[in-house]
Amino acid sequence: MSQDWRERKKARTRERIQREALRLFGEQGYDETTVTRIAAAAGVSHTTFFRYFPTKEDVVLADEYDPLIEAAMRSRPDSEDLVERVRNAMAEGLAAVYAADRDALLARVRLLLSAPALRSRLWEQMQSTQALLERSLAGTDDPAAVPMRVRVVASACLAVLTTAITTWGDEGGTADLPELVDEAFAQLRAELS
């Protein structure tokens, strides 16, 4: 009971900052919105902003997806080959997000596509997702022990997923994303046979 009030207040402050930030980004663009401005809109100082989000980019890119993917990877049977396992795990995680949150996902993707700084940050995050995939596929915790074959698969699958999501965002979210992802994987397979 003791810490509850504090935790809840902190969570609300965090949400307020994020909400105001996304609103301002949408209204005036990412680069044109300063951290100080966001902090003022949320009623805090810019130092407090940085106590909640280590960088400006993190307001957009709070990574909730890695745990999803990790769990999905664990539920994949060993009978599937490497690509199938990654493909299905990503599809599973994505389906959950997509069903719950389609519009928010689209807004986020479009923001990401609009600001170079955000895109580079995304790449960094994907690097950690890739490391996760590799460890999971290779069944080891030592990054140096991952064979190149596994790294090739992980990076290629992520590239395909990214391409599908990017295409989806470029088209304004008109298509069905899970279908697009399926299609993208099928296309790669078709090109390589």
Place this chain on the structure above:
Amino acid sequence: MSQDWRERKKARTRERIQREALRLFGEQGYDETTVTRIAAAAGVSHTTFFRYFPTKEDVVLADEYDPLIEAAMRSRPDSEDLVERVRNAMAEGLAAVYAADRDALLARVRLLLSAPALRSRLWEQMQSTQALLERSLAGTDDPAAVPMRVRVVASACLAVLTTAITTWGDEGGTADLPELVDEAFAQLRAELS
């Protein structure tokens, strides 16, 4: 004749800045080396530094590879399928750099692997390389006219190339890079059949 002296002087200044920068990065690390320090070592002011290189990252990432790849893509016969064309073009461009410049390439790769800021910048550059590949494969100049199939191929091939180069750098450059790239493509193909 008139402008020659000026041009040559500028070229020398540019090289001096770059040389000193790479030396300092090697000695004390990328993040630990400030632009002002580099400028001082090169005997110029920090504003002059930025007149030669738009960002600190650009000292490391002057992109000479895209033109190579573009030329190589043009020399590929239409009889090859998409993946083969990209694969061979990249192999051709890489072979040239590798033969001429192996040690410099290795040093650069290792620097890239060491600094997150540089890596994200690399991703941005790869985005432009990917766009180039897509246009070349699709035979169009309109990015919106590129079918997803082509984008999937381009992004996956780049991912494979990057994985091979990264592996090479991680292993200290002991392997033969062109061979590694070949192997990486073969592995992806093997996993997808």
Place this chain on the structure above:
DNA sequence: GCTAACATGTTAGCCACTAACATCCTTCTC
């Protein structure tokens, strides 16, 4: 109530990067 813990604000500063202006040096013209 008192004290320890903690969230926040203020201030000052670093660094990448930019703009404005003055200076100097080359180059071109007469």
Place this chain on the structure above:
DNA sequence: GAGAAGGATGTTAGTGGCTAACATGTTAGC
């Protein structure tokens, strides 16, 4: 060969992301 024009450079000052130090207020546990 003197002077004007143009370009390269330095100085200064400023912005924005981000950090550290310290002071203050607010809550938690006794």
